[in-house]
Amino acid sequence: MRGAAGAEQRQAAALAAALDAIDWHDPALRVHQARASVWRDSLRDGAAGWFACLNAAAVQAxxxxxxxxxxxxVPQAALPPGRAYEAHIAATGEVPTRLNLHDTFGALAWFLWPRSKAAMNAAQASAIANAAAATAASASRGSLRDALTLLDENGLVFAHADDDARAALAGHDWSRLFAAGSEWWQTRIAVFVVGHALMEKRVAPYKALTAHAAALAMPSAFFALPLERQQRVVDCALADAIGGTPGGATGGMTGGTRIARPRDLLPLPVSGMPGWWPDNDEAGFYDDVTVFRPLRRAD
Incomplete structure (x- = not known):
């Protein structure tokens, strides 16, 4: 026990140092700064203080x-051997959590996107149950689980009120989307980071970082809402797109969007977005085809 307690203390200290080193002004992370600061302070009491803090916040929320x-x-050790992570959450409500940045961002995502995370978990658990009878030779994750994993890890919502903006994204017309279409951003386009691995990658961002975007249509009035209200609308809309009745909680706001296959998510190089990379308004920035890749046409 002494060795385990010592390891937990070291993990708590390492996580506290990692949280202290983050630039919380990053556009993908700043929405989490206040909550993460409280969680960081709880690490003074080690792993026990950390879990007590997270669970008190979960009850309050x-x-x-x-x-x-x-x-x-709960600690990662609470996950029974051989049991699927998502199935365990769905059956017990327990989220196995390690003392590291990756799982910290995963927990933060639950607080910001509670409906969407619950919908992702339910859909994953259902897919796992449906595949339980498959033989080892034929078992596979399946398109739905692949799509949900991409969204949960590396996804963002591309909220748009302009069909041309979505067409530019889908067509890899990066100059149109980011440069010529700069007037779209914040008035006709807004992005909301969902994936916790994407959040973690923004701790040390690199130019080629590419998200998997769920494009959800929104009315123009959406972009005049306060940020917290936008987040609630997006959470409901994304949950509908994952597993609910499209438009059921959002008055048809998603336009019937469903996320069922990886190709339902569109690649979005985040360094092109305003404020996400230095000097991305310079001439020629979008000519780098290793980052801003052209669309591959089917033969």
Whole structure:
């Protein structure tokens, strides 16, 4: 026990140092700064203080699974051997969590996107259950699980009120989307980071970092809403697109969008977005085809 306690203390200290080193002004991370600061302070009491802090916040926020099971963050060791992570969450409400940045961002995502995370978990758990009878030779993750994993790890929502903006994204027309279409951003386009691995990558960003974007249509009035209201609308819309009735909680706001296959998510080089990379307004920035790749046409 002494060795395990010592290891936990070292992990807590390392996580505290990692959180202290983050530039929380980054556009992908700043929305989490206040909550992360409270969590960081809880690490003074080690792993026990950390989990107590997260779980008190989860109760206050009313976090639940899709089947209304209260959510609790527990040590990774609580996951029984051989049991799928998503299936365990769906069955128990327990989220196995390690003391590292990756799982910290995963927990933060639950607080910002509670409906979407619950919908992703329910869909993943259902897909796992449906595949349980498959033989080892034929078992595969399947298109739905692949898409949900991409969204959960590396996804963002590309909210747009302009069909031309979505067409530019889908067509890899980067100059149109980022440069010529700069007037779209914030008034006709807004992005919301969902994936916790994408958040982690923004701790040490690189130019070629590319997200998987769920393009959701929004009315023009959406872009005049306060940020917290936008986040709630996006959370409902994304949850609908994942597993609910499209438009059911958002008055048809998603336009019937469904996320069922990896190709339902569009590649988006985040360094092209305003404020996400230095000097991305310079001439020729989007000529780098190793980052801003042209669309591959089918033969």
């Amino acid at each position: 009313g976090l639940r699974t899709a089947t209304s099971c209260p959510l609790r963050f």
